[in-house]
Amino acid sequence: MTDAPAGARAREALAGLTGLGGFFSLAAPPPPGSDALPWADVLAAPALEARFHAVRRALAEGDGLPVDELDPKVAVSAVQVGLASRLWSVALGSAVLHGWVPDLGSASLLASPVHRGTVPLGVADPLRGYAVDDLPEAASVIRDVVVDDSLAALVSACASVGRTPARVLTSNATSALVGGARVLAAARPEHADRAWELARLLLADPVVARGGGAVDPASLPEGVGGAMQRPDEAFLRSGCCVFYRLPGHGLCPDCVLAPGRPEQVTPGH
Template sequence: MAVISDPDDRRCAPPTEPPAAGGEAIRVARVDPGHAARVLRGLDELGPPFAVQIVTGAGDPATATGGLLPAADLYRPGDRLAAAIEGQAAALGGAERRVAASNLFIGHAIRLWCVTLGCWERGGLIPDLPVDAVLAVGPGSRAPLALADTGGWRPADPGDVDTVAALVTRVVIDGHLRPFAAAMHATIRTATGLLWGNAASALVGAVGAIARHATLGPAAPSDAPSGGPVRHQARLAATLLEQPPLAGTGVHRRHDDGNLDLPSFVRRSCCLYYRLPDGAMCEDCSLRDSPAATRRHSPSSAPNAPAPCRPDGGGRHS
């Protein structure tokens, strides 16, 4: 899929293409960076996982401190990724490496989905998220994602969910989650099915949080996509879940209008969080009805389970 920038869009400098892929062309326009920055700064209204730090004048994100590290360090197999996994294991109280790796992956996926879909919800745009401008949250940290770039894209037809899904796939999946999953697998042989299940679970959780905020919170801004936030996001999630690499990661139902029935999603893999001493089963876990898992972690054995991993409360990772 090639991206074609709208030649009539004079609002900003010539565009930089999102992560490349082959296939059908779509038409998009670059968003004014000032507008994108305003949308990004307002995402914390949707909840902590949506919050973003905008790093101004950073120049080199590799100088990050405060619990952040360059996302590119996570996307290459080697010592830096291995150190991040070990740090996450320590932060979890000495977890198995595979549990720590899963936890690190899903935490990053949650923030990427929340920021991307939050921008679509609040401003009708998809943020650029170039890898070299993204600062990931380090082991044990609850800091927001940080960006040194506030570019973004606006599809020519914001009502075309397939177009939006294609753009989101290029930015989040191809740009970030695919190299992260490959590096994880190469470093400690983490099962890729588990990691893509984490990505799907995080996606559903982000959409659920947006839906809940739309129900309980203030209305979306006037420049948000038409059709209602819950309606639009639920259809987008269903579309993403039925395309590679998320296709087959879980089972779900669609409503008659094509929207995802959010509570129906059950993943086919397990994030392994229940293997921690104070762990518990996630709401969408494929093992929830497993007698062995139930005996290992009954509700009474984990009375102090930590804060949910999914922003809608559907999981249990930070």
């Protein structure tokens, strides 16, 4: 899985991810005394239920609502899309910029089990991962370790524990992939072509494609469709994140409901 050159790539990738900040952050390894736990424990029912409740309370307080007036599925969606965004961002950033994919499989992955914990995402061994020499190879590795493993476990756990339809969560995950490519391309414009090429390769995967895909913007009402790289493509998801149930939050531009309700789209969401 690793050799000396790959180890050098791993170190460069981790340093590069640190420079990107935000959802690209990866603790490798987490600092001593952190609250990081294995991915399976993070997704276990007791931890997820507590996390959903904490996020529901935070969202309700932010909007001045009693907790019981905020749809619990909004909190489930928020938790899941946040973790999915981190998985995609780390995988895309390290692969595109450094030819390296950290081992983000569920057996290697760590994270804080609580909302706003000290380790949003981490791995125990910073040198464990995959050197990838081209984008098709990167896409293949990411399918194996993220799409079919850690991300699948995240979707399954949130659907079961959070009693939220898998369609919502699958479309969240695919939308998060497009969002990760968009942020990476903006942060490193010299690598924008590679970021979007890798995103397109992943969108072609049947599992990822269940959550949405690129459509012709000319087929959509004005203001509908998530921005992609080219003027002839826009992203439309197959489900709804249900954030529109928050006060003052309309439909996202890429929402499955947006083509039929363009007047309800909130630009920039």
